[in-house]
Amino acid sequence: MKLKIKSLCGLKKVHMKEHFDEIQSLVARPKYVCGKCARVASCGSHLCKARKLQA
């Protein structure tokens, strides 16, 4: 899958709407949380300060 979104952290509402399906797949099974913005993602590269989620 080719990703258009670089980082979930800097995402704006307008992008949220536009890329919702993509975002959904990125956050559906989160493995990482951003230590700065509290966003989650399945891949750490989409967060500005990725930390592994302790489940």
Ligand SMILES: [Zn+2]
């Ligand atoms: Zn962040």
